[in-house]
Amino acid sequence: MAYSTLIKSCVIAASVLLTACASSPQAIQLAPKFSAPSARVVNGSPVHVRVSDQRQNKVLGSRGGAYPETSVVTIGNDLSLAVEKSLAAHMAAMGYATDSLSADTVDLHVIFDSLVYDHRKEEGVGYDMDMLAAVNVVASRGNEHYEGRYRVKRKQKFFKAPSNPDNIEQVNGLVVEVLNSMFEDPKLVGFLRNK
Template sequence: MHTAKHVLKIVAALTVVGLTACAQSPQKVTLKPQLPPATETIASGQPLHVRVSDRRASKVLGSRGGTYRDSSVISLGNDLSDAVTTALKTKMKQMGFEVDSLNPDTIDLHVIFESLVYNHPAEDGVGHDMDMRAAVKVEASKTGKRYEGNYRVKRKEKFFNAPSEPHNEKLVNELVVEVLENMLADAKLRAFLQSK
């Protein structure tokens, strides 16, 4: 009798282990975008205030897939606004702006993250697909003038195996850098920020 109970316990334990193996644990990636150093100075000390808002409808980036995709989610382990603000301030200083100036004519550069998606689609095919999307809106204003722009990045990458946590972190940061670089390359935005 004791032997049968012992066997049942072992079978139950192995079943739990098997089910757990089919699931992927949730991941939190750290956002630390490294914008490439500015290759040109476009400003001559124009005062600039940088703000970043996180207005994503969902704070979850996506799912890693697997049998229990609803629980194997990827999210950020730190504050998006803080991480992007730090990177942008450094870049704008390199470009010749006087960041965080108290000058009354300061340009307000408000960068709004509307979406950031890093997701394994529900339909499993050959390999491991990851959908990547980022959408940013910018609102720049100064002395009654205003400029608005929208910037989007969308790409898909296929991997033989599910990417590791460090790899996921690298790809999410690259996605953020790409959408910010697209924003900073906008000739109309640059002209607005340069004008005195």
């Protein structure tokens, strides 16, 4: 009886130890939140916003741990719909007419081709998360076109494994950062405003 109890205790202890060394997968709900613009910087320029998810790899990366192949991070909702809704609302707050049917409306097509949030190494102290977001943007008005590519890449160190809320905050922040970089391109902004 004592031997059976000892075996059970060892199995439970081993299970707890393995669980502690493993990270579970996470499907992040994408809901990027932009800071409110300080003022309406545009006076009604018409824009139609579209977002496409053309990433070759739908897995963002791994959370690390003893079994990185089972601790993957993915997007749990539709990237295109989530980003399109947030981006259109942000541009409306900036003063763009995002629901205009005007003939000179700009079709703004934002294409995500890369989104990475990955912890690759276990060596050293802490967790280094590699982060990358890249979008191609095609703006069209009649026969006029403007294309741009915007990219954000950084590495952030956590002293302990990032929690689920940490991961959600970082990935949504990365999306906002790469989209904000579009508005730092004076040529794109000039095209959107028809200037």
